[in-house]
Each structure stands twice: as structure tokens, then as C-alpha cells.
Amino acid sequence: MNRWICALLALLLLLATPLAAAEEELTMDERVDKVFSGTRAVGGAFIVAQRGEIVYERYYGVQQKTTEVPVTENSYFRGASVTKLVTGIGLMKMMDDGLLAPDEDISTYLGYTVRNPRYMNTPITLRMLMSHTAGLSETASFSYKSSLLRDMIDIERKAKSNFKDVKPGTAYAYSNFGAGLTGAIIESVTGKDVSSFMREYLFLPLGIDAAYHVSQLEQPEYICATYKKDGSLYAAPSYMLRQEYIAESMPDKHYRVTVGSLQIRPRDLARLGIVLAGDGTLEGQRVLSEEAVAAMRQPQSLETTGITSDSPYTFFTIRQDTLFEGRTVYGHQGTDEGIVCNLYVEPETETVIVVMCNGCKTNRDDGVMRITRRLAAIAEEEFL
Secondary structure: HHHHHHHHHHHHHHHHHHHHHHHHHHOHHHHHHHHHHHOOOOOOEEEEEEEEEEEEEEEEEEEEOEEEEEEOOEEEEEEEHHHHHHHHHHHHHHHHHOOOOOOOOOOOHHHHOOOOOOOOOHHHHHHHHHHHOOOHHHHHOOOOOOOOHHHHEEHHHHHHHHEEEOOOOOOOOHHHHHHHHHHHHHHHHHHHOHHHHHHHEEEEOOOOEEEOOOHHHOOHHHEEEEEEOOOOOEEEEHHHHHHHOOOOOOOOOOOOOHHHEEEEEHHHHHHHHHHOOOOOOOOOOOOOHHHHHHHHOOOOOOOOOOOOOOOOOEOOOOEEEEEOOOOOEEEEEEEEEEEEEEEEEEEEOOOEEEEEEEEOOOOEEEEEEEEHHHHHHHHHHHOO
16 A cells, blocks of 8 residues: 555656746746736736836736737726825825824814813824724714715714724724825815825825826726726726716815825836835935834834734734745735735845735735735845
């Protein structure tokens, strides 16, 4: 019997060796394409940058099934929740410029008093919103699309259901509502709609064509359709372009814009990643102060930030310890239906990875999209 087992094992080894060798002989492009096809991606992009330069990029599939226009460097992808991280860069720049302060009561910016009715003596701050510790109730605030922001959070409205029974700053709970509220704050402070402001303030000075609504993009013919996990259509570009966006400051109504609506090209997202991976500069241009970049990586604690909750986020930036072996990366993950968008940076080697997909299977491994883990593994092998 043992001889039969040994013979079987020897046969399996003989069969496995050519397969392993074949895998090793694949080019990096082929390996990346294999990951995209394995997740049934409609279209996708994968970019790696190091020390301020893009060192690898690969585009896969099509922008839209019906037109079969291929994905290229010009294609705009929806960023989903990576919108929050990009908004965070804009907010940190505003802090650098003295327009905002991380620990100021947000009532100062909105023009009315915002309080959790159960904790009247505890102000809610931008730091709390951006670390997901403000204690806002997610379901209540997003149940009524016609609701005005002030009606949901002004203490005079006594809307107790829109707040959790936790003291602000003491408990972590991921909050789309809190992220959207930061967009309303931007509008209240600047007097401009958040998409136009971010284009003028952050994107265009860096040569980036991005927007929170597709109508503001310079080349709408490159907008990717989005698809559900089963491959069915989620939203066509023509549908997106028909959706109204009023380019005026409307904080009471624009409190969902900064949740997940960003449209951006892969290279441009990588360039913003370069800002975060290094010292806050891009091609010699100062975008954020070194102090702001350091603050986006700093864990929350009572001693350093006054936030007592153990939140994985600081200023809309998550800390992730399992993507690269023995290294901490910083960034954000975005997903909606079959959309995947990831931006992660590793400061020690100033490595940036961008993964974007307009529709694929969205299985997760340890909280991170499987497609991203597999592509990151290729990047780690090739560049780290």
C-alpha cells in the first residue's frame, strides 16, 4: 500500500512541476489579466507607482459591454468609497490653509448647533467624522432621500433617532452619513458646490480631470458603465449623465455627494496616492504639508488625538497590516454592487497600488477585495 501511495505522490509532483513552471513563465501582463478574468471583470485597471513614478500599468476589458470600447488610461472609473479618501485630501489641504480645524465644533461651519441629544456637552468634530467615531446613525439618516441635513442634525429639531447612544469620539462605526456631512461642511465654508470646489482647489492645479458628477468631466465619452456582481448592468454612462447635479452650494441637500460618487482616471488616482506615500508633494509641487500626511497615518488615541475609540481610520485613511507581509499600508477601499476601487500606499518604499474595476465578483479575503489581494501579491513579488 505504501508503494502505491509513494507512486501516486511522485505522479502528482511530476504533473505539478510543469504547471508551476508554466505559471512562472507568464509575463506580468498575463498574470494580471488572469486575475481580472478570474474575477469575471468587465473592465479594469491596475497601477503600481514607486518613489513618485508609475512603474507599471495594465488596462483590461471594456468600458461598456454594448459598445466594446476598451479600457485605457483615459477611462474614468467610479471611485465608490475611495471618494472619502480623496475628499480627505481636500479637507487636509483646507486645514493646511487655515480654512478648517480638525477639532473645531462642526456647528461653527454649518451655522447651527449640532449635538447628539444624549450628550449635549460633547461637540462633534471633523476628526470624529473622518475617523468614523461621531456616533451618527447610518440607517435613519439615509432612509429619507428628500430629508434636509439640518432637519436631521440640528439640536433644535431634536432628531434623536439620527444619533447612536454613544458619546461622540468613543466608539468606531463606519459611517457613510458622516462622510457625506463633510461635503456639506465644505460647501458651507466655501460657498461653492463640493464638486466644483474640489476641481478648482485640488484636481485642476494638479492636472487631474476628476469630479463628483459625470457632467463636469472633460471627456464624458470615456466614462465606464458600471455592473453588478452577476455581470448585469448597474448604470450606463447615458443614465449617469441624465442625473441632475446642481452646481451651487446646497449643504442641506449635498450631504451624499462625498460618500462614493467620485469619477477619476486610474493614473490620476495613482498620482494622489503618490502625495500620500511620500512627503505630500507631487512632481515637486506641495499638495499637503508633511504634518498633514503624518496625521493621516497616525492611530487615534486619547493622548495624541483625544479619540478614545480604537478606530482603524484617521482622516478617512485606513491602516491595513495584511496586504504586504510585514508592512503597514494606508489607503481606502471602495465597492458598490460589482464596482471595486482600491488605493493603498506603503510609505517605506513609497509604493502605491491602484485597483479599479467597473464590475466583477466582489469576494473578500480578510476584509480586502480578493482581486486586490491577488494583484497586490503580484506587485509585492515584482517590486518589493
